[in-house]
Amino acid sequence: MSVLRVFGENLRLLCKKRQSITSVCRDLDINRVQFNRYMSGHSFPKPNVLQQICDYFLVDSRIYLEPLTPDDLERVRRGQSQSVVQAQRSYLHQAVDYFERGIALTVSQSELPDGIHCFWRRSFSELETASCNLISIKTVEGVRVFKSLELLKSQRNRAEISGRSTPSSRGVVMRCPDGYALFAINPHPSRFISLMYFGNVYFSENLLSGFMVLARKEYFQRRRFSRCVLELLPQTSNCILNAARRTSRKLPMEDLPIMIKDVIETPL
Numbered sequence: 001m002s003v004l005r006v007f008g009e010n011l012r013l014l015c016k017k018r019q020s021i022t023s024v025c026r027d028l029d030i031n032r033v034q035f036n037r038y039m040s041g042h043s044f045p046k047p048n049v050l051q052q053i054c055d056y057f058l059v060d061s062r063i064y065l066e067p068l069t070p071d072d073l074e075r076v077r078r079g080q081s082q083s084v085v086q087a088q089r090s091y092l093h094q095a096v097d098y099f100e101r102g103i104a105l106t107v108s109q110s111e112l113p114d115g116i117h118c119f120w121r122r123s124f125s126e127l128e129t130a131s132c133n134l135i136s137i138k139t140v141e142g143v144r145v146f147k148s149l150e151l152l153k154s155q156r157n158r159a160e161i162s163g164r165s166t167p168s169s170r171g172v173v174m175r176c177p178d179g180y181a182l183f184a185i186n187p188h189p190s191r192f193i194s195l196m197y198f199g200n201v202y203f204s205e206n207l208l209s210g211f212m213v214l215a216r217k218e219y220f221q222r223r224r225f226s227r228c229v230l231e232l233l234p235q236t237s238n239c240i241l242n243a244a245r246r247t248s249r250k251l252p253m254e255d256l257p258i259m260i261k262d263v264i265e266t267p268l
Contacts, residue, residue, distance in 0.1 A: 006065065007038065007041070008041035010059075010063050010064070011053070014057045014059070017073065028052060030049065044064075047238050057076055058076060065116060107173050107174065107175050107180055114137055115136075115137060116135070116233060117135055117230060117231060120132050120230075122228075123250055124222060124223040128253065130251050131251065132249075136148075137173060143172065149168060179198050179199030180197070181197055183195055184196070193215040195212070196213075197210040201263075203259070210228055211225060211227050211268065225268055227263060228264060
């Protein structure tokens with residue numbers, strides 16, 4: 001499903017929570033014909049209009065990347081922002097308690113905000129290249145979780161930046177003594193379980209550096225370890241769409257941003 005269709009379907013669902021589409025257009029001061037084009041997937045709003053729509057419905061920029069869930073729609077119905085953190089416990093908390101009761105593993109929004117961000121690392125198979133993928137971090141019942149958005153080749157053009165993706169890593173974000181740990185499981189056989197660590201760097205406020213390790217046996221000319229970088233993106237449509245266009249492909253090292261390249265090329 002293209003980004004236009006994802007956005008259009010989400011917009012139709014959100015409008016059902018309001019009195020009428022006419023009243024929504026009036027409140028937003030958007031022409032009804034143009035609004036219908038948004039809902040039908042034939043047009044996409046400019047960044048300022050998209051932000052206006054997000055603010056109106058109390059949703060964030062994921063409105064054009066991921067289909068809204070019933071929980072999302074229920075929060076909209078209650079007038080609760082999509083970014084509000086739920087405090088109740090869940091099965092993830094119970095799993096953490098199994099290891100050590102009372103340990104503080106929660107990562108705050110001010111440290112690692114919900115949203116779409118960029119994950120950079122060396123390739124595990126093509127040793128002279130790097131990869132860049134989007135990951136979506138969100139809060140579910142008070143627990144910080146994430147999933148990778150590994151796009152299909154057909155989704156990298158302007159009209160299909162996200163939507164249906166290949167099987168993705170999914171996991172949980174936890175605090176460790178001097179940074180953050182991301183534990184992930186991926187259905188791909190060669191990347192079944194992985195652990196990532198990130199810590200703050202002194203030279204940038206929006207970059208976190210660390211390493212990634214795969215739980216698998218050693219193969220000739222294949223990596224199991226790599227330095228990596230988490231780039232915290234401004235949650236605007238332009239920034240996320242621009243980042244999406246360079247993801248899910250192998251990149252020559254010389255094509256990487258200089259700060260990213262310097263970090264991931266440092267020997268372990």
